[in-house]
Amino acid sequence: MEAHLQLSFEPMWPNVREIRQQVGTALEACPEQLRNAAIMTSSELVENAVKYGESVPAAKTVTFQLEVTADLLSIRVVNGSTNAPGVAELQRRVAELHGAQDKQALYLARLEELLIQADESGKLGIYRIGFEGGFDLQLDYTNDVVSVTATRNPNA
């Protein structure tokens, strides 16, 4: 199956739920497992963009793009950010996921940290995308624009 969805929106929280609905509709013909993985991944990436993104000259709004072909499912979320240390931390987690042989172990290790430090939250979504969603992630940061791309084989 093939599908395409492209949206631009203000970084406002209600748009996260809207994205999940639109991705669910776009992937109605897909198997449930793949659809759920794409919905969760889209939601987590858009949450990050809404939480940490800001309007910059090269990215005034958040951009979301979903592409499905016979052999690739790709989700890209683009937002502005002048918080270079914050983006570096995100980049570190993306690289950690990209290089991980055992994505479940990465996710579980973070859960164990959260169990020990109950007041902490967050920094779990990137690992969830890799483990639960089965996606690989790549991040580009140029001219204050963060572009995160999640890809997976739709037939896997």
Add this chain to the structure above:
Amino acid sequence: MPEQKWQFEQDGLIINASRTNTRGTVAWCGVSDSRTPAVFLRPVLRDLSEKMKGAEVTVDFTKLEYMNSATVSPLINFVKTLDGTCTRILVLFAQTDWQRTHLQCMRAIATTLRHTQVDSAPPS
């Protein structure tokens, strides 16, 4: 003790709880996708932990349709707190694919908990 019931609700998430003398249930329904779910969940779950003290408790996630990753920390810490104050905890997940992943993780975590068992509920 007659059965007592409580309901907590916020923006699509409903938590129904009940307690008799020896047994309690905490059932999550709907969607937990707020920006900071811990702000709503932490006081609610702290309150429920008190209400469930000393009981055999079933924590039922089978009607939870979606949760964001920010929900996971308050959720697992709720189960950990119950494990310390209740006689037995049964955590139930549905057999849908996204819940299976959380079942696996909760099972792995439960190996460090003394009174908690994690299981999948039969399809309804």
